Amino acid sequence: QVQLVESGGGLALAGSPLTLSCTFSGGTFDRNVMGWFRQAPGKEREFIASISEFGTNTKYSYSVKGPFTISRDNTKNTVTLQIHSLKREDTAVYYCAAGRWIPLSATSSQYEYWGQGTQVTVSS
Numbered sequence: 001q002v003q004l005v006e007s008g009g010g011l012a013l014a015g016s017p018l019t020l021s022c023t024f025s026g027g028t029f030d031r032n033v034m035g036w037f038r039q040a041p042g043k044e045r046e047f048i049a050s051i052s053e054f055g056t057n058t059k060y061s062y063s064v065k066g067p068f069t070i071s072r073d074n075t076k077n078t079v080t081l082q083i084h085s086l087k088r089e090d091t092a093v094y095y096c097a098a099g100r101w102i103p104l105s106a107t108s109s110q111y112e113y114w115g116q117g118t119q120v121t122v123s124s
Helices: none
Strands: 003-007 010-013 018-025 032-039 046-051 058-060 068-073 078-083 092-100 118-123
Touching (some): 003 092, 018 032, 018 092, 018 118, 046 068, 046 078, 058 068, 078 092
Antiparallel strands (some): 032 046, 032 092, 046 058, 068 078, 092 118
16 A cells, blocks of 8 residues: 655745655555645645656646755655745645656646645744
8 A cells, every 4th residue: 555654844934945755655656656736724735746757757837836846766765845945825735646657747636645744834
């Protein structure tokens, strides 16, 4: 059974960087496209970024302003999301997701597996 566990969230100051990590277990990591999504209070879950199975291709949301960088380490079964400069509107629960045989999708329904999420709260 695939499990995804996010880490790295917490309270952070606006303007500071933050790196979120997601550890994958229970399956074959490099057969999965990995994605990051977030959900702010009272809002729909939104796509941030995705990365292909071997990290050669990435896709970023046009509407979610970053900058963000997604990367993966297939030797450690981890995918990370770097938020380079936090803004208050980045406050949300951040989720990683995994999907096999999918394109670099921005559609949450295409992802099979989800983590429980990690809360990021940005203060000014």
